[in-house]
Amino acid sequence: MNSLWRPLTYRALLTFRCHLRRELSISSNKDEILQECSIQKRNENEKLIEEKKRTERSSSSVDDGKQDLIRTLIQNDSKSFQRKIRIKSEKKATIRQPKVEIQQPPTKDHSESFAALGDPDTFGTLSDMIGPIASSSQEYPEEESDDELDRPYLRLSKVDRKHIPTWYAFKMKKLAERGQYRDALDMFYNVMMEQDRVEPDEYCYRVAISICATIGDAKQAWKLFNEMKERGYTDLTQPFMHKVVTSLFEAFGKSVEREKSLYRATQFRRSLKEKGFSPNLFTYNSMMMAFARQGDYVTPFEIADEMLAAGLAPNEQSYAALLMAAAANVDSGFAMAVRVWQKLRRDRLKVGLHHYNLLLRAVRDCSIGPPDVAEKVLLGEEPQPQRTLAPLSLGPDVELIPSPESVPAARKVPASLIPTSAPDRLAYLGGIHGLLNEMKRCSLTPDTKTLSILVRCLGSSQEMENALVQLAIDRNYPLDTDFFNQLISRRNRRKDFLGAALAYDQLKERQLKPNMMTFGVVAMGCTTRQQGRLLLDEMTQLDIDANVQVLGALCYQASRRRLFRYLKDICIYMERTNIEPNAKILDYIEDALSAAKKDIVEMERMSFRARPAEKYESLRTRYNEFNEFYSKWLSEVQRKQESG
Secondary structure (H helix, E strand, O other), X not given: XXXXXXXXXXXXXXXXXXXXXXXHHHHHHHHHHHHHHHHHHHHHHHHHHHHHHHHHHHOOOOOHHXXXXXXXXXXXXXXXXXXXXXXXXXXXXXXXXXXXXXXXXXXXXXXXXXXXXXXXXXXXXXXXXXXXXXXXXXXXOHHHOOHHHHXXXXXXXXXXXXXXXXXXHHHHHHHHHOOOHHHHHHHHHHHHHHHOOEOOOHHHHHHHHHHHHHHOOHXXXXXXXXXXXXXXXXXXXOOXXXXXXXXXXXXXXXXXXXXXXXXXXXXXXXXXXXXXXXXXXXXXXXXXXXXXXXXXXXXXXXXHHHHHHOOOOOOHHHHHHHXXXXXXXXXXXXXXXXXXXXXXXXXXXXXXHXXXXXXXXXXXHOOOOOHHHHHHHHOOOOOOOOHHHHHHOOOOOOOOOOOHHHOOOOOOOOHHHOOOOHHHHHHHOOHHHHHHHHHHHOOOOOOHHHHHHHHOOOOOOHHHHHHHHHXXXXXXXXXXXXXXXXXXXXXXXXXXXXHHHHHHHHHHHOOOOOOHHHHHHHHOOOOXXXXXXXXXXHHHHOOOOOOHHHHHHHHHHHHHOOOHHHHHHHHHHHHHOOOOOOHHHHHHHHHHHHHHHHHHHHHHHOOOOOOOHHHHHHHHHHHHHHHHHHHHHHHHHHHHHHHO
């Protein structure tokens, strides 16, 4: 019995001892793990304490460069974390996320590293503490990485940047002074805001809006003003807001989008009145000029009344805006311009050349209005219907307007004396000599713009045109190529071809260089084949190729007179210079062929004795020759169009 249980007992003892050793081993491992955890926790606490002490000791000695470095690191870490979150959320539906095994870093005694943190001049120990950072570049495909996301994001700020906002404003002003307006706006958006992340201040916005006003970009100026409102820079009580509002209305006035600019200007003016904004004199002038340039001739006079009610006296710029508004009224603008001119002269303000140019625009384009208004203007009385003009009608001008004493006692102006045409209106102001003498008395010399407008006010009288040219030559007024171009065009349009040729000779005598417009208006008077060939030869000598407009004018004169050899020369010239004819040229040629064919048919219907045989044979021969040539030439033109 004892012998049987002995091996079993020994075996159980061995088994018990093995289990015991295993339990002891597990418990010892647990103790070691707990001990290591407690050591690590204690080290972390010591680290935090030492870090806090080091920060307190070194806070007074950290320079600006270290603060910028710490701030940049914090922002970079924040941006990196936001970038990862955004990329994961955007690509979660399309990219399959691989499984990433996270390995615990080996435990390490960091007591030496924590001790190093106690020194404020010791840097770069953080990586030794936490070990190498595993790269996560394999988590996403390389081809879908974004360079903009890798760049650290910085919010817009006025401090801690490459330059202060005023530096960029000065750069923009220098670029604008050199005429580089688009580069100046690029400096505002791309360089200052996008690249350098500098938040613009109110001065930057003011400079940018003034640049937009200079180039007439009302849309961009309005966008900048809305950005100012979002940033809280549009306090109407601030003095700089007068300059901003003035620039905005200047942009509205120079914009090419008339309807949109008028709508924005009207809404903006209404909102300013509702908010109690009090414009100054320059802002009022900008408002009036904006509406006048866009063709609104009523609002500027309303603004003038508001300006007078506010106690502000109009200056020279104010009257220029009102003269421009009067010139926009085709029906009765001349009467309005006369009254504005009277008030301008009675206030004894300095009259400039632009005032005379605007007055001449009203003479050229505008009527004097209804008969009752015309009589009151001619008599120097104040017309009653227009209330907004009342403050500007304070009596006649004794120099350019006839005085009331010279009017008969009945104070009725005969209908024949009411100026109805541009020459009559010019005569009402003293004529050519009276107007130019008045400008001379004001120490003003008319420029090319003044003379160009003045020549359009002369009507169809060649004597007045010659008098103006002779007066300009005697007084050494500037006569340029454009002036003679207008003179040649006017004479050709009224079929004074000889007078147009004389004006072209005067242009050559003054050694002025003709341009393409000159050859175009001269071509309007080339009624013979010889004149057309001389013009084309002259252009060839000057190394100038005729364009479609010049050739079209020549074709018009040749087709009206059925000069088929003349038309053939023009077609050969177009083929030699590779000029493609337009629809007008082809229509002129087709009309000439149709008219000639009609004449031939009518002469064939006549009796043999009544038919003009010589004319009939000549016309039929020229028609057949050109018709055969034109068919081949037109086929060649069509072939080149298809191949080209």
